[in-house]
Amino acid sequence: MSQDVxxxxxxxxxxxxxxxxxxSGGLRAGDRLPSARELSRRFAVTxxxxxxxxxxxxxxxxxQLRHGSGIYVGADLERVVIPNPNVRTLGGGRLLQLLDARLLIEPPLAAQAARRSEAADLDRLRSVLDDASHHLSGDDNRLHDANMAFHRAAxxxxGNSVLEEVIxxxxxxHASEQREIQRIFDDRTRDYEEHxxxxxxxxxxxxxGAEDHMRAHLAEVKDVIEERIAEG
Incomplete structure (x- = not known):
């Protein structure tokens, strides 16, 4: 058998x-691992x-490999669903499928959030909306980040960590497409009020009510995308 195989x-x-x-070492995100040289010796590998x-x-x-610092445990060690960082800009049909997926998942999650959210969850949601309110007439990227943070916080x-990772x-x-949606929709105040x-x-x-509001909000986003695709 060849070495390559x-x-x-x-x-x-x-x-x-x-x-x-x-x-086994009980290490958590941010903890430092032994150096590459030490690991090579420990595992007897090149x-x-x-x-x-x-x-x-x-x-x-x-x-995480930090140049000049070392090897550290990453925040996503136990993550079940991992986004593909290499995906190209999505075509219209694929993007609509992603929005359909959000329409299937996020409204029921909003309903669940209404039933079981705790004080810390509500504080986080209020905080990200407060952040968004400061960028309604300002930085596009910071507004986008705040809007996406709201959906993640919801x-x-x-309380379902797997579905949280899916969202x-x-x-x-489709972060770049979402920024384009924000630009085309061009009604920041309306978007904010829906949130x-x-x-x-x-x-x-x-x-x-939470489920209905989330569904209407995402359906409106999808309508904007469908209109954009129809215009070519």
Whole structure:
């Protein structure tokens, strides 16, 4: 068997051993790992093989490689759903499918958030909307970030970490398209008020209301995209 065929299995095994090192050591996000030289000695592998495993782990967010500093446990170590950072700008049909996915997932999550959100969840939702209010006539990128943070916070408040990751991934996948939606929609105040309506229903514990407001909001976004695609 050639070295090229055998090597991936060695890298796979090393990746698993690295993950076991992190978990058995009780390490958390931000904790520092041994140096690459120490890891090579510990696992009795060459530096190129170790680097391949480290690149795999970095690609999934399990570790962070900080130039001149070292190797650290990443924030996404236990993440179930991981966005693809290499995806190109999405075509119209694919983008509409992503929006359909959000329409299926986010309204029920908003209803769940209304039923089970805690004080910290509501504080987070209020905070991101307050941030958005300061950028309604200002920085496009900061407004976009605040708007997306609202949708992420609403998903977090629902209490399902897997679906929270799904929403985060979907938002990450079409971040550039969402900025374009914001530009085309060109009614920042209306967008903000729709978010306020969703938050109001969540604060009141009104599950059906939160679901209806979120669905209407996302359907409007989809209508804008469909109009844009029709115009060519």
């Amino acid at each position: 055998a090597r991936p299995s060695l890298s796979d095994a090393l990746t698993e051993r690295m993950l076991e090192l992190i978990r 530096t190129p093989t170790l680097r391949e495993a480290l690149r795999r782990l970095e690609a999934t967010g399990a570790i 998903a977090t408040a629902a 985060d991934s979907l938002l990450s996948v 306020r309506a969703i938050l109001g229903a969540i604060e009141r514990g009104d599950g059906p």
